[in-house]
Amino acid sequence: MPNTVPEYDLVIIGGGINGAGIARDAALRGLSVILFDKSDFGSGTSSWSSRLIHGGLRYLEYAEISLVYESLHERIFLRNIASHLVKRIRINIPVYENSKRGLMLIRLGMIAYDLLSIRKTLPRHRMLSRDELLQQEPGLNAAGLRGGAQYYDAQVTFAERLVLENIISAAEAGAVVKNYCPVETIGLHDGRTMTVGYVDADSGEIKVVKGRIVINASGPWVDRVLQKTGRQTRRLMGGTKGSHIIVGEFKGAPRDAFYVEAAADGRPFFIIPWNGQYLIGTTDIRYGREPDAAHASRKEIRYLLDETNRVFPEAELESDDIHFAYAGVRPLPRRGNRPESAITRRHIIKRHRRPLQGIISIIGGKLTTFRNLAEQTIDRVDRKLDAGLPRCITSSTLLPGAVGVIEARERLEDFAGLSERGRERIIGIYGGRATLILDLAAAEAGLSKVIDAEKSVLAAEVVFAIRHEYAKNLTDLMQRRLMLGLSADQGEQLIEAVAAIAAAEFQWDEQALERQIGRLREYNARLKVV
Numbered sequence: 001m002p003n004t005v006p007e008y009d010l011v012i013i014g015g016g017i018n019g020a021g022i023a024r025d026a027a028l029r030g031l032s033v034i035l036f037d038k039s040d041f042g043s044g045t046s047s048w049s050s051r052l053i054h055g056g057l058r059y060l061e062y063a064e065i066s067l068v069y070e071s072l073h074e075r076i077f078l079r080n081i082a083s084h085l086v087k088r089i090r091i092n093i094p095v096y097e098n099s100k101r102g103l104m105l106i107r108l109g110m111i112a113y114d115l116l117s118i119r120k121t122l123p124r125h126r127m128l129s130r131d132e133l134l135q136q137e138p139g140l141n142a143a144g145l146r147g148g149a150q151y152y153d154a155q156v157t158f159a160e161r162l163v164l165e166n167i168i169s170a171a172e173a174g175a176v177v178k179n180y181c182p183v184e185t186i187g188l189h190d191g192r193t194m195t196v197g198y199v200d201a202d203s204g205e206i207k208v209v210k211g212r213i214v215i216n217a218s219g220p221w222v223d224r225v226l227q228k229t230g231r232q233t234r235r236l237m238g239g240t241k242g243s244h245i246i247v248g249e250f251k252g253a254p255r256d257a258f259y260v261e262a263a264a265d266g267r268p269f270f271i272i273p274w275n276g277q278y279l280i281g282t283t284d285i286r287y288g289r290e291p292d293a294a295h296a297s298r299k300e301i302r303y304l305l306d307e308t309n310r311v312f313p314e315a316e317l318e319s320d321d322i323h324f325a326y327a328g329v330r331p332l333p334r335r336g337n338r339p340e341s342a343i344t345r346r347h348i349i350k351r352h353r354r355p356l357q358g359i360i361s362i363i364g365g366k367l368t369t370f371r372n373l374a375e376q377t378i379d380r381v382d383r384k385l386d387a388g389l390p391r392c393i394t395s396s397t398l399l400p401g402a403v404g405v406i407e408a409r410e411r412l413e414d415f416a417g418l419s420e421r422g423r424e425r426i427i428g429i430y431g432g433r434a435t436l437i438l439d440l441a442a443a444e445a446g447l448s449k450v451i452d453a454e455k456s457v458l459a460a461e462v463v464f465a466i467r468h469e470y471a472k473n474l475t476d477l478m479q480r481r482l483m484l485g486l487s488a489d490q491g492e493q494l495i496e497a498v499a500a501i502a503a504a505e506f507q508w509d510e511q512a513l514e515r516q517i518g519r520l521r522e523y524n525a526r527l528k529v530v
């Protein structure tokens with residue numbers, strides 16, 4: 001019998017936030033979809049951001065009014081469709097005598113930000129006097145402080161889970177989703193369809209699928225993926241690297257987030273309460289190398305420490321205080337010698353010319369705007385295929401974890417053994433899907449066990465992530481499913497316990513188990529500051 005090549009309307013390359021969002025929108029509108037990621041879903045740039053769902057106040061300086069408007073609009077949708085993951089956050093902007101941006105400019109920016117978020121669901125900004133600001137945040141540097149502004153935005157503590165929920169929703173709507181399957185070739189098949197060759201994660205063999213359209217949603221890898229066509233293509237990407245450091249509670253630490261102008265170069269950066277710690281960043285440096293190799297340099301780390309110590313003088317933070325640090329590459333369009341911060345953060349949905357007319361490449365795009373980007377992409381696919389698709393429903397269709405959150409909370413209340421903090425942790429990660437974990441805990445011996453001293457992690461979570469959330473190894477489990485790897489000790493205390501449960505489920509022998517632990521420790525070591 002001849003081997004038939006599976007055929008899809010869409011082949012999506014890249015399971016970051018943009019690829020995942022596009023897969024979800026397409027599948028919900030009835031297109032047949034297959035999505036590949038070379039690594040784990042969400043393990044690229046989408047894991048390494050500032051984790052804000054925000055309008056991007058800074059973009060007002062570059063007159064990116066439509067981007068700010070779009071982002072603030074999307075913030076409303078995301079707070080609804082991912083209510084368990086996207087939470088409001090209060091941010092302060094202190095203004096000093098020598099600040100580049102004075103009180104008047106900040107005030108104008110705040111008014112514009114409020115006006116652009118029509119149908120506002122968050123409180124308006126407030127200007128604060130010097131004394132009010134110091135009363136609220138006594139650790140703030142008082143020397144030369146003139147006052148400031150206070151406003152609201154949103155934060156997605158676990159952006160990795162936002163990606164995953166889009167993947168899960170896409171799969172529930174019929175999409176085929178494959179992590180650890182790098183795409184190696186893209187070719188024209190018969191002028192109407194493209195062929196895509198990928199390495200199959202299970203067999204290691206090269207397999208082929210056909211697609212009527214190929215979406216290149218590979219973030220900072222867009223140019224590398226285009227090279228897989230074997231054709232000469234113009235370089236599209238001009239990525240910049242941004243780094244963050246993560247520290248614990250420090251002397252004088254703020255209650256709210258801060259958006260501060262750096263003394264060294266006038267760039268604004270964030271100090272954000274995050275996951276029981278502080279996320280401090282970011283930098284913005286041109287970067288042309290392999291995105292997976294990006295790391296926070298000593299210079300960037302020093303810059304972030306010095307600037308934080310300047311705003312919160314009692315902090316006296318040093319490298320030893322850093323729990324871990326990370327860097328990501330913004331998938332920005334190539335823009336000559338423009339200053340990094342002036343490169344547009346707007347996305348471009350690029351249709352290629354013959355003979356690559358079957359490919360659409362996604363350039364840029366923020367976490368905040370992925371849903372709209374996906375809607376625009378599928379609208380374009382609709383026109384291209386003349387498919388007569390139904391309208392997009394993702395602005396009002398809840399992501400899987402946003403359904404049944406109240407019921408899940410009640411079930412967790414009744415579950416003996418978890419602490420209050422544990423219940424909050426579980427809701428904050430899985431939302432309403434926590435009920436599925438409790439069902440599993442009730443159904444199988446040993447899975448109702450609480451595996452940590454703080455009584456916050458269930459054995460069932462590990463098995464659930466393997467069976468229902470595409471986790472393929474220990475690093476996926478710790479970093480992007482149970483979210484333990486993002487805690488102060490990078491999940492060190494729980495590695496053995498999680499690994500033992502995973503070993504039983506995956507049937508790893510002793511050597512495989514050791515290998516998994518070794519790989520996770522290597523991964524964590526790369527994020528450590530030495």
Ligand SMILES: Cc1cc2nc3c(=O)[nH]c(=O)nc-3n(C[C@H](O)[C@H](O)[C@H](O)COP(=O)(O)OP(=O)(O)OC[C@H]3O[C@@H](n4cnc5c(N)ncnc54)[C@H](O)[C@@H]3O)c2cc1C
Nearest residue numbers: 014016017018038044045046049050052183219242367368
């Ligand atoms: C420092 C920094 C701070 C940021 N802060 C914010 C913020 O606060 N708010 C906000 O809204 N945005 C923020 N952003 C922007 C945002 O994070 C990114 O624009 C967004 O995550 C890009 O998503 P993506 O899906 O396009 O790319 P990625 O997340 O990188 O996904 C691309 C995927 O393609 C896969 N891939 C690559 N090659 C192949 C191949 N050959 N085969 C199969 N798969 C492949 C990769 O493995 C990867 O998973 C920030 C970005 C950075 C770097």
